[in-house]
Amino acid sequence: MGRVLTRETDPMDASEQSEFELTAKDFKYIQWFMHKSVGIYLGDRKRAMVYGRVSRQLRRLGLKRFKEYRELIESDDNERVHFINSLTTNKTDFFREYxxxxxxxxxxxxxxxxxxxxxxxxxxxxxxxxxxxxxxxxxxxxxxxxxxxxxxxxxxxxxxxxxxxxxxxxxxxxxxxxxxxxxxxxxxxxxxxxxxxxxxxxxxxxxxxxxxxxxxxxxxxxxxxxxxxxxxxxxxxxxxxxxxxxxxxxxxxxxxxxxxxxxxxxxxxxxxxxxxxxxxxxxxxxx
Ligand SMILES: C[S@@+](CC[C@H](N)C(=O)[O-])C[C@H]1O[C@@H](n2cnc3c(N)ncnc32)[C@H](O)[C@@H]1O
Structure with a gap:
């Protein structure tokens, strides 16, 4: 069974948590990577969101562990862009803040x-x-x-x-x-x-x-x-x-x-x- 960062209060569903492995070290790496490359600060409370979005990428590529994905991100420019895209928040509206x-x-x-x-x-x-x-x-x-x-x-x-x-x-x-x-x-x-x-x-x-x-x-x-x-x-x-x-x-x-x-x-x-x-x-x- 895969391990994932979790606390009792995490809104992550148990079945989802076991699908892929995202360790505490992986999450720290993601926090560091996003901050260094695009300035985005992902606080600890974003773990469930990160897990959900990273899972989609792993599923798409048929991978089971973030560790394998990390190797791809580090070697493949396109995959790095996909990864960053997957973690940005794009909410917007016409005439927002009128x-x-x-x-x-x-x-x-x-x-x-x-x-x-x-x-x-x-x-x-x-x-x-x-x-x-x-x-x-x-x-x-x-x-x-x-x-x-x-x-x-x-x-x-x-x-x-x-x-x-x-x-x-x-x-x-x-x-x-x-x-x-x-x-x-x-x-x-x-x-x-x-x-x-x-x-x-x-x-x-x-x-x-x-x-x-x-x-x-x-x-x-x-x-x-x-x-x-x-x-x-x-x-x-x-x-x-x-x-x-x-x-x-x-x-x-x-x-x-x-x-x-x-x-x-x-x-x-x-x-x-x-x-x-x-x-x-x-x-x-x-x-
Ligand atoms: C929440 S949307 C805001 C959209 C629009 N400005 C609005 O207020 O409705 C934030 C956007 O900022 C972009 N963004 C985040 N970090 C960025 C960076 N380092 N450089 C350029 N764009 C970035 C995201 O990709 C996302 O599309």
């Missing part, structure tokens, strides 16, 4: 117009399956910003190659549609036909403003120039404090003067308040 979109339409629109900002660059860092960049471009379109801006581009990046594929395709089901306010749904999306009945897709004319790229926020960043707005929401929550702080200081370098940073609902700039001024709920401006 106050950010209101801020774009009510405040930034005027600000950018007054400054004569003709070329706008936006980065959705940790875009998951794409709902965030598609919400951003919809908001820029519906508010009229797209009309007067001479050049506008959105870089949408994520570490996870699987979610990026879905983001690039940009086809979503009924459930995702429910969070899109009617005004945006009518103007920015088209309904699927035949096999894609019940699905929606962003209009091609809007999709063309978005460039999807795989970027690990912990690695070097491949882009030149600075951004008017960086949206990095619900990503840093998985990082430890020093990693969060390093990332916020790097965002600072990548923002234009007066550039804006959006964070997720439970995130803040923490110890970086010397370089970012707080404008409102999870909205910051470069000082």
């Amino acid at each position: 106050h950010h979109f209101e801020f774009i339409e009510r405040v930034l629109k005027q600000e950018w117009q007054e400054r004569g900002e003709q070329s706008l660059k936006i980065w959705s860092a940790g875009c998951s399956t794409g709902q965030e960049p598609y919400s951003l471009i919809s908001s820029l379109y519906v508010s009229g910003i797209l009309e007067w801006s001479e050049s506008l581009s959105i870089l949408a990046s994520d570490l996870d190659t699987m979610v990026l594929e879905k983001a690039k395709a940009g086809i979503y089901d009924d459930e995702s549609i429910s969070t899109i306010p009617d005004a945006y749904l009518k103007k920015c999306f088209v309904k699927g036909k035949k096999q894609q009945d019940g699905m929606i897709k962003i209009k091609k004319g809007l999709q063309q403003f978005i460039d999807f790229k795989q970027i690990n926020l912990l690695d070097d960043w491949p882009m030149d120039g600075q951004f008017d707005l960086i949206s990095c929401r619900n990503v840093m929550i998985y990082f430890d404090r020093p990693t969060q702080e390093q990332l916020i200081r790097r965002f600072y370098e990548y923002l234009k003067p007066n550039g804006i940073l959006f964070l997720g609902h439970s995130e803040s700039v923490g110890g970086c308040s010397d370089i970012f001024h707080h404008l409102g709920h999870t909205i910051y401006v470069k000082q």
Whole structure:
């Protein structure tokens, strides 16, 4: 019978626990590996989640013990990517944290117009399956910003190659549609036909403003120039404090003067308040 880290309070089902071997040492390795390679801190309470997700990979490959999988991760780049993908949390929604979109339409629109900002660059860092960049471009379109801006581009990046594929395709089901306010749904999306009945897709004319790229926020960043707005929401929550702080200081370098940073609902700039001024709920401006 396989061994797995367990305590009486673990929500792991007994039959599941015995299917594969994931020892305490294996779990420590996974914690270390994820932190080192992508900054994600998996606390001890995540053991059951990790076991469940790793089990799926072992089942797919016909392996019984994590030890064997570890050898693969260390020798095969593709498998390493699969493994990391399997442990990321990709929850997202269209128009999640709507106050950010209101801020774009009510405040930034005027600000950018007054400054004569003709070329706008936006980065959705940790875009998951794409709902965030598609919400951003919809908001820029519906508010009229797209009309007067001479050049506008959105870089949408994520570490996870699987979610990026879905983001690039940009086809979503009924459930995702429910969070899109009617005004945006009518103007920015088209309904699927035949096999894609019940699905929606962003209009091609809007999709063309978005460039999807795989970027690990912990690695070097491949882009030149600075951004008017960086949206990095619900990503840093998985990082430890020093990693969060390093990332916020790097965002600072990548923002234009007066550039804006959006964070997720439970995130803040923490110890970086010397370089970012707080404008409102999870909205910051470069000082
Ligand atoms: C919970 S989703 C947030 C999606 C979206 N920003 C939102 O707020 O709805 C977090 C995303 O961050 C990505 N992520 C985690 N660590 C990352 C890293 N080191 N570099 C780039 N993306 C990362 C994950 O793959 C995941 O898709």
